[in-house]
Amino acid sequence: MSPEVARLGHVALETPDLDASLEFFRDAAGLEITERTGDTVYLRAVDEWDHHSMSLTEAEEPGIDHVGWQTAEPEHVGEYAEQFETQGLDVTWVDDDAEPGQGEAIRFDVPEGHRFELYGEMEKPDPPAERDSKLKNRVYDPSGDNPIAPNRIDHLQIWDPDGLGCAEWLQENLGFQVQEFWDDADGERWGTFLSACEVKIDLAVVQSTTETDDPAVHHVAYDVTSANDLFAAHDVMNELGFPTDGIGQHAISRGEFCYTRDPVSGHRIEFNTGSYLTLDPHWEPVAWQEGDLKDRQWIGAIESTERVRY
Structure with a gap:
């Protein structure tokens, strides 16, 4: 085995x-x-x-x-x-x-x-x-508990100068399963959304803006119970003066989100409500292409793509 x-x-x-x-x-x-x-x-x-x-x-x-x-x-x-x-x-x-x-x-x-x-x-x-x-x-x-108190770590989003190559390596060498992917209008891969288990995403691999970019992390996501928790998180960050980088719902994964960031280190947390399970062992990845939707976000927007390098 x-x-x-x-x-x-x-x-x-x-x-x-x-x-x-x-x-x-x-x-x-x-x-x-x-x-x-x-x-x-x-x-x-x-x-x-x-x-x-x-x-x-x-x-x-x-x-x-x-x-x-x-x-x-x-x-x-x-x-x-x-x-x-x-x-x-x-x-x-x-x-x-x-x-x-x-x-x-x-x-x-x-x-x-x-x-x-x-x-x-x-x-x-x-x-x-x-x-x-x-x-x-x-x-x-x-x-x-703190008013937010997330439940568990959910997923990670990394940016890579060869996003498709990185995703394929993870599939071939670590056995990750592709859940969804998004291709730009020219057919180039923008993002591959992978799982090591039955959750909808453990790891999102996104193509860096240029091929000379260093590998980086955009955010680490923690699970919360409901969309109400996202508004509570946004409220707390406003009260305490910490920056937020968008609230809404992704099209990919259907996960509802609120992004917030440590201003000292630049590390970003996404509070996320989670989404569907993929228990089917013969799951066919959901294929998106630019033009399917106006934006990759179903509701709201992500206001910052700044990320932290290794």
């Missing part, structure tokens, strides 16, 4: 001012701190069991250290390492608990330079006693 990627696990972000960025990610966006080690803080959403779905590390410049994916079985990490080394990729092993809470892992660069990590296991720590839910199937007591 071939090794498999099970899901998007976490993103490791870098910021020039950790404490200032926490005012956004923790105090405004509602993520919970599980651990702080030196210049790195580990966070998760209120309905996540794993140790973290995001880390923030203080660095000289904003950046993305890596994107973490959990494999279906722990032994698949080594199987992927053998596969990539045979292909000539530079694979770096990460020791057990070198990244707190996480088992042994590998890191490698996906063409054209996105840094990915594969790991098989992650601890599931209890929340602080004062935040522990009485329900055994819930992590945090919601009565103390």
